[in-house]
Amino acid sequence: MRLVLLLLVSFLASGCLARHAWPTLVERAKTDAPAILISDVSVFDGVSGTLAEHVDVVLRLDRVTQVRPHAELKCEDCAIIDGTGKTLMPGLIDAHVHLTGSPAPPWHVTWPDEDHNGAALLYSGVTTAMDVGGEREALSSLSARSKAGTWLGPDFTHAGMVLTPRGGYPASMVRELFPWPVSALAEDKFAHQLSTPEDAAKAVDANLGAGASYIKVAVAQVPLEAPVYTAELLAAVVTAAKARGVKVVAHVDTAEHALMAARAGVSVLVHGVHLGALTEAQAAELKTLGTVVIPTLVVWDRIDQLSQHRYAPTALERELYPADFLAYFAPEQTRQRTLPDGLMRWMQKLAADKPDRVLAVKRLSEAKVPLLVGADDAGSIGCMTGAAFHEEMRLLVEAGVPLLDVLRGATSEAGRVFGRDVGQVREGARADLLLLEGNPLVSLEAFSHIRTVIKGGKVIERKPPAK
Template sequence: MMLRAAANCRHYIEHGITTVRDLGSINDIVLHISKGIKRNLILGPNVIASGRTLTMTGGHDPFWARFVDGKYEALKGVREQIYKGAEVIKVSATGGVYGRTEGEKVGNAELSLEELKVICEEAHRFGIKVASHAIGRDGIYNSVLAGVDTIEHGHFIDEELLQLMEERGTAWIPTLFVYKQIASQEGIPEYARAKTVEIVNIHAKAFRSFFKRDILIGAGSDAGSPCTSHHALLNELYAMNELVEDVRSVLKTATVNAGKILERKIGQIKNGYQADLVLLEGNPLEDLKNLEKVKEVILRGELIRLGD
């Protein structure tokens, strides 16, 4: 599995993706990958990883979760992940479409408001951001109120929640493509497909309605999920562009906005920013599919020879 993760790192670079935020890995594998990249032992993008997610016992993502119940376990969970090298904390605030085959509903709030507050306060004390898997309304509300930095998925964001996110500076990572895939592809378990079909149009409507509002929207792929490869960020941009025609703003979700959300000096060609550049054979403003025509990649100021 470690070798596969290392291979995925190269795939990202080959597709012009220079920074990856990884939100959940079995046995904290990606934390080790991130350390290997920083030590120049592995060729890979800039990796900002959470390692294990924090979820309630029996909650969403049990496969790579650290179960926490109550504020004291939540506090210890944050500290453990930071000790292991996490640069972001991932929480599961609601159920999801995948996970347990029975009993997991996307609308169910999982971690409590009290638990989420403790997690956010402790992570922020160390300068670490918190990303919340939140599909249902109650879990989104709890997450924003607790102080998470990003809502991942956010299908049931409505006007009231959007205003709260604007007030608190909460960013949104919608991950449209992965849910389109789960709803339409063969080989998906019926329990997962059925839940996705129910919410995929709600998701699209929310994105279309709120794309131009005063919140930061970032592009995220949910890579590693079913039918979602480790360069599916491009597919996410295409999915966004199907719903909104403003190509420039769509591109910003993966560049300028992403840098602002992460609070890193990346995503812009600007004095003092990290030199991560992609040379394409066509203008993506004219055709977004030109993102696939990667000619050269400069990563952390060095030219990467893709053929080597």
């Protein structure tokens, strides 16, 4: 979902956008020490189901260089972090963000703030992010700022602009919400609309040329009557991507679309099966095909909360966002809003299919389909950057995914799927780490007590806002 689209069209329509005083949230720690020793700490390595206790961990440059039993090693030039009573674990990997987007609702248009998005993710413990769709120039300039060190946020890769059949989602949603010519101006800004198989290779090249690391397609219908990929057009995209050595990730909605994408060679399904049911046999076929799924339960949960006028901010959301922004989502606001009929029908189906959606996640988990944690941060209404990730972990556990599988999906498994040297605590791994009070293998409650975030071997200081 990318409601940043709505921001743009609303901007074009109204000529004004709200700006907010976002809290600072994080700063780079000032230190001259060339290395860090985290002493006498418990370690969740991102893989094992048990903590290693009384461990010393040395970080030098951007790497974990030594992981040893406590007191076995000396480090003369290390700054010491006392890990007593704390757990060290890999930094979190959010497999579905929109760094150049905003979670604002269309009725309170708000300027997307990539600095706040980056800070909110780091504050929440996310040190690596997969951006699965954004406007080309905005993503290119953010990549350049990240490389130059002038943007403080997670390391990220991106998909560039989504590829969709002409008139398909997300162009279909823009057309539903806004009158021509506003819709016509906006829809091509964020999606490559494909008419022929020849268009597919051109769009793939355009995205890769602009720095994309994978290709995103939308095999979904919003509203429910929107045009959707033919097997031939989808095959053209996958063939073009594979010929250039990159994966395809697909936004899917139904089991039928999920299987169509997986059979065509799409490796990662984002948003899971959220309309209709997924049978055990279909889950087993996805496992056989080697498909990875990112459920984004928080997206649907948040839309349900807002449409049923029962949203209340979480504690983390209140740390990350100013009260005047969160007030946009309050029941007294949502009660005054309606959407076009096509979107209302889609939302009603979404609400009615909640039991199927939760069961689909359980069936995928039981079929051993790898599940990653992605929260559509700043990409869907009310998915507050950083906080949505923690909501997603909670909802996955609630749906019946074992806690260890959720934690692996948030760390080592995501690193493996996206081919990045992150998501584990081991010698030689990249030093992206979290220090927490409590044991995340016992309860997600430990994430309410993040004490230190380390990215690339450097401490990021969290600055909890005064309330």
